[in-house]
Amino acid sequence: MAGSRISLKVVLGGALALAMLIVLAPAPPPLVHDRKREPVYFWHMWSGEWLPVVENICKRFNASQSRYEVIPLQIPAEGSETKFLLSAAGGTSPDLVSQWNPILGMWSERGLIQPIDALMTPEERARFKQEAYPVIQKHATYQGHIMALIAGVDVYACYYRLDHLKEIGRDENHLPQTMEELADVAKQLDRHDEQGRLRRVGFLPRYFEQLTPTFGGSFNGPDGPVVATKEQRRALGFIVDSFKRLGFDRVTRFNSTLAADAGVNAPLIAGNYSVMLDGQWRVKQTAQFAPDLRYCVAPLPPPKGGRPLASFTNANYMVIPRASHNPQGALAFVKFWTGMDDPETGAKNVVDMGWLPYCDRVAKSSAYQAYLRKFPTFAPFVQLIRSPNLEIPPSGPLQSFITNEIQKANDVATRGSQTADQALDTLATHLQDEIARQRRLGRGK
Numbered sequence: 001m002a003g004s005r006i007s008l009k010v011v012l013g014g015a016l017a018l019a020m021l022i023v024l025a026p027a028p029p030p031l032v033h034d035r036k037r038e039p040v041y042f043w044h045m046w047s048g049e050w051l052p053v054v055e056n057i058c059k060r061f062n063a064s065q066s067r068y069e070v071i072p073l074q075i076p077a078e079g080s081e082t083k084f085l086l087s088a089a090g091g092t093s094p095d096l097v098s099q100w101n102p103i104l105g106m107w108s109e110r111g112l113i114q115p116i117d118a119l120m121t122p123e124e125r126a127r128f129k130q131e132a133y134p135v136i137q138k139h140a141t142y143q144g145h146i147m148a149l150i151a152g153v154d155v156y157a158c159y160y161r162l163d164h165l166k167e168i169g170r171d172e173n174h175l176p177q178t179m180e181e182l183a184d185v186a187k188q189l190d191r192h193d194e195q196g197r198l199r200r201v202g203f204l205p206r207y208f209e210q211l212t213p214t215f216g217g218s219f220n221g222p223d224g225p226v227v228a229t230k231e232q233r234r235a236l237g238f239i240v241d242s243f244k245r246l247g248f249d250r251v252t253r254f255n256s257t258l259a260a261d262a263g264v265n266a267p268l269i270a271g272n273y274s275v276m277l278d279g280q281w282r283v284k285q286t287a288q289f290a291p292d293l294r295y296c297v298a299p300l301p302p303p304k305g306g307r308p309l310a311s312f313t314n315a316n317y318m319v320i321p322r323a324s325h326n327p328q329g330a331l332a333f334v335k336f337w338t339g340m341d342d343p344e345t346g347a348k349n350v351v352d353m354g355w356l357p358y359c360d361r362v363a364k365s366s367a368y369q370a371y372l373r374k375f376p377t378f379a380p381f382v383q384l385i386r387s388p389n390l391e392i393p394p395s396g397p398l399q400s401f402i403t404n405e406i407q408k409a410n411d412v413a414t415r416g417s418q419t420a421d422q423a424l425d426t427l428a429t430h431l432q433d434e435i436a437r438q439r440r441l442g443r444g445k
Contacts, residue, residue, distance in 0.1 A: 037062075037069040040329040041094040043084070045077040050353070057349045061336045064345070068329040070096075084321075088112050093321035096330035098151060100316050102393040102403055108142045109397040113319040117146035119331045124340070131359040135390035139315040142395065149334045151316040152355035154279045155384045156210050158182075158301075162294040164189055164200075164274035172296040179214070179238070179303040182275070189274040190246065198254035203275040204242050208410055208420075210277060211235035213310035213391040214302045225394035225402050228428040234303070236420040240413050248416040264289045280381040284354040287375060297380045310389035316355075339365070347371070356385045397443070398434060405430050 046054045051074060058070045073094070075083055081101060087093045097113075107113045117125050128146065129137065136150050158175075165171055168188045176182035182203060189202030205211055209219065215238075217231025243251055258272055259265035267273050268282060269290040276282075277300060286293055302308050318334045320327045339346015339362040347367035350357055357363040363382055372379055384390070394402040409423040418426065 034069050038067060038326055038329050040068050040070045040096060040326050040333055042070050042072045042096045042098070042330070042333065043075050043080075043094045044072060044098040045075055045080050045100065046098075047074055047076070053352050057337060057352065058333075060345075060349070061333050064336065065332075068326070068332055070329075070333050085112075088321060088323060091323060093323040095320065095324040095326045096333065097319050097321060098316060099319065100314065102314075102395075102399045104139070104142050104147055104317055104319070105396040105399045107319065108145075108147050112322055113147060114322050114324070114327065115145040115147055116140075116149060116320060116331065119320070119327055120146070124335075128340070131361060133359060133385055134388050135313055135385065135392065136358045138390075138392045139313070139317070148315075148317040148319045149331075149338060149340075150358060151318050151334070151337055152350065152353060153316070153358075153385065154281070154314040155311045155356065155381055155390060156277050156279055156313075157297050157299050157311070157380050157384060158203075159268050159276045159278055159282060160296050160298070161268065161271065161274050162296060164271070175296075175298050176301050178301050179306065182301055183238075183242070186242070186275065187245070196250075198246060198250050200271065201246065201251075201254065201273050203277075204246065204251070204273065205239050205277050206410075206414065207312075208232060208236035208239050208413075209393070209406055210312045211238060211300075213312055213389060214300050214306045214308075216305065216307050216310075218391045219394040219402075219406075220392065224396050225398065225431075227394075227402065227406070227431055228424040233420060233424055236410070236413055236424060238303070239410075240416075240420045243414050243416070248414075252415075268295065269293060280356060280378060281354055283375050283378045283381075295377065297377045299380060299384055307389045309384060309387035310391070311384055311387075313390050313392055315392070338362070343368075356381055360386075398431070398438070401434055402431060 042058065044054055055072055058072045062069050080099065081103065084093070084097055084099075120128070125146070132140070135153060135155075139150050139153065140146050140148050160172070160175060162172060168185070170185070176185050186202030186204070189200070190198070191200035193199050212219065212232050212235045215231040215234045217229050217235065219225055219227070219232075258267065259270070261267060264270070266282070266285060266289065268276050268278070269286060283297070286295070299309050300311065302310065318337070320330045324330055335341050336345060337349050338358050339350065340358075343361045343365040344367050346362050347357065347365040350362065351368060351371040357368060362368055372382065393399060394406075405427050409427040412418045412426075413420050413423040
């Protein structure tokens with residue numbers, strides 16, 4: 001019987017391993033639809049309502065010329081990085097990959113993607129450096145090379161429920177001008193029931209990386225990523241103070257009662273929060289599910305000594321694998337998507353995704369201006385995208401490790417398990433330990 005149990009374990013283990021290979025292995029590319037054209041295999045992560053939007057952009061590109069055919073393939077976001085690494089190891093990389101996780105430094109260091117500036121003409125390189133917004137260039141560039149083109153950037157601003165502001169005698173013309181004033185307004189907007197349980201939160205920022213830029217800080221320095229800086233400490237300290245004011249346990253119970261953040265249950269629409277620090281995608285969502293909701297949007301007000309028009313940002317990277325069989329076709333498609341060659345076409349693609357433009361040429365196009373007239377609350381985000389005070393995630397080969405450690409520090413501090421200083425000291429220690437480990441493995445300087 002013992003021998004039978006061992007055999008069963010072996011069989012089950014083999015089956016599990018095979019199942020994992022099936023799950024993690026890169027999906028086979030779809031068949032080429034037009035053998036007369038050069039295929040451009042494009043892996044992306046958009047699903048649900050965004051899938052047909054992306055597919056329509058691909059169709060428009062294919063119809064706009066006769067040399068290339070973009071063949072999109074949706075890859076589930078979870079495990080997408082692993083799928084690409086496996087495809088690169090197996091020599092079956094697609095021609096173009098879209099990725100919204102911070103991967104540029106890691107993939108560049110490993111030689112998995114190729115410099116896009118080497119594929120550009122001198123005129124294209126010069127135009128990009130001249131017209132792309134500063135934050136777009138920050139996201140796209142690694143160690144002096146344009147390693148990605150940016151399909152879109154997420155920036156964060158404050159959404160104010162005007163009906164809630166009216167309760168305390170304010171309106172869109174009397175918004176807080178400093179973060180300290182915003183904290184005072186938040187207290188006036190909080191609502192509790194007779195048992196002291198939270199029923200509405202005035203303002204509760206959750207992620208200190210989103211506040212760090214307005215406190216004057218960054219996660220990148222001249223020699224690489226930086227953590228536990230005084231600006232980061234002030235940002236996390238502000239968040240922890242906000243949680244303390246409301247009560248860590250009360251916030252946990254309040255969040256547990258909220259419905260999933262989707263459709264009419266989105267926090268802004270449901271009225272769970274009076275003021276929210278959130279991204280530009282909420283504008284189209286709110287228009288779709290609550291078209292009559294009265295709200296306004298404004299940049300996060302800076303604290304004393306902080307920076308105005310500041311925000312943390314995330315990017316949708318478009319990268320070309322080193323093993324791409326059609327890098328020029330991939331580049332042609334990304335230029336079409338972003339509007340590098342034709343701002344009107346690019347504006348159509350960008351507004352379909354509800355995104356921000358990469359330069360003023362696209363922003364000033366008739367298609368994008370029509371979008372702003374339709375969604376006037378989007379205008380503050382366009383104001384923000386031009387600002388030099390926008391910051392990007394930690395860069396470099398350890399960016400994934402640091403990003404995870406930032407999240408851990410944020411979690412323990414907002415649960416009250418550690419103070420802001422303790423959480424960031426732990427983050428700094430873990431980073432130094434990881435750097436030392438990488439050096440022992442011969443992977444760092």
